[in-house]
Amino acid sequence: MIRRTGFVFDRWARRFMPDPMLFAVILSFVAFALGLVFTDSSPMQMMRHWYGGFWSLLEFGMQMCLILVTGHALATSPAVRKCINKCASLPRSQSGFVFMCAFTTGVMSLINWGLGIIWGALLAREAGRVSMQKNIRVHYPLLAAASYAGFLVWHQGLSGSAPLLVATENHFLVESMGIIPTSETLFSPMNIVMSAGLLIVIPLICVSMVPRGHDAVTLFSEVDRGTSGDDVPIETDRRNMVIAERLENSRALSFLTGASGMVYVVWYFASNGMKLNLNIVNFTFLFTGILLQGRPVNYIRAVSGGVKACSGIIVQFPFYAGIMGMMKGSGLAGVMACWFVSISGSATYPVYTFLSAGLVNLFVPSGGGQWAVQGPIMVEAAKALDLSMPRTVMAVAYGDQWTNMLQPFWALALLGITGLKAREIVGYTMVVMLLTGVLFMAGLLLLPV
DSSP states (O other), rough: HHHHHHHHHHHHHHHOOOOOHHHHHHHHHHHHHHHHHHSOOOHHHHHHHHHHHHTHHHHHHHHHHHHHHHHHHHHHHHHHHHHHHHHHHSSSSSSHHHHHHHHHHHHHHEEEHHHHHHHHHHHHHHHHHHHHHOOOOOOOHHHHHHHHHHHGGGGGTTTHHHHHTTTTTTTTTTTHEEEEEEETTTTTTHHHHHHHHHHHHHHHHHHTTTOOTTOOOHHHHHHHSSOOOTTSOOOOOOOTTOHHHHTTOOOHHHHHHHHHHHHHHHHHHHHHOOOOOHHHHHHHHHHHHHHOSSHHHHHHHHHHHGGGHHHHHHHHHHHHHHHHHHHHHHHHHHHHHHHHHHHHOOOTHHHHHHHHHHHHHHHHOOOHHHHHHHHHHHHHHHHHHHHHHHHHHHHHHEEEEEHHGGGGGGGGGHHHHHTGGGGHHHHHHHHHHHHHHHHHHHHHHHSSO
């Protein structure tokens, strides 16, 4: 049944799912039209909201490019490549490859969402290559979809934006809801049970969609463009090098540079514990990669290979920032949230909060950004209904991550590294979204916080 549903959704997505760039453009027009219809904003005001937000994600976009580039350079170093190869070599069947990609990406995403994205993308590509070496027929788009599906749990983990924000002193809603420690959100019984369950359920759903018999499959060799080995370190004869070439190939220079950065990394974690954010993840990836690549020229070549996958992020992030500007500036995000609040009761409020967060996430695909525009409405409604604030926070977090399985925003890095198109994986991730949606709603209704 699940396999057949996956086939139907895959066929639909391949026919109707536009390129992520066009998806962002279409959503821009949809947000513009909804703002005109459901708010008091004029066309010119919506244009101003759009432009006002258009460049607001430049810092975040640069961080995303760096996590892709530095992660790629780190993963293509000899030591890490061996580690990924070892992990990818463990499965002995198509189902094993799919389960491994979904499960390990889920674990990494619970540690840090950026780590989960880059791990899933690189592991999917490596698993596709290894499956070819083992002569195992693996449907490569499903392999990548499984890796992206593992990312579904990120907002339940240590880098969850909304739960971490409300646990911070003087956060912007502190007067309305106070400070909520992570022991009541991320480490609550509800979230622990949900996280553990999803780590198993998501891989099993993906395995259930594995093609059988004579079903059509797309192999890694049909997608790979023969460039995946371009970033392999090259040994150079040093005897005839000029001074510039000796510097480019200096192991001492790489060691000195990498070790200098790692001194700060050690100090940071010693002082702050496992308080991860994008900047420290990128910093760690950067200097660890310099160390492990061995020579400056090898690192430069590895970075060049990763840059090729950044084009989607560079062009599309401003469009999503513009959508966020329209949603926030016009009040449209609040209007959408209020639609669900207006039909909610004390029993159904967590479910409707979850569904509204899923809808808003299609237009504001940023956990922190979404909480900023939706959080105040949901908190006030929870206060009026005298409901649990921690459950409300996690309902928004669950909804935010849930519709990422339809929204290709977070898949851009994976698509760039795997060489696939959004329409080739979204059909499968939509099945994961529908089935896990039932689990999320049941957990919000039945499990204790």
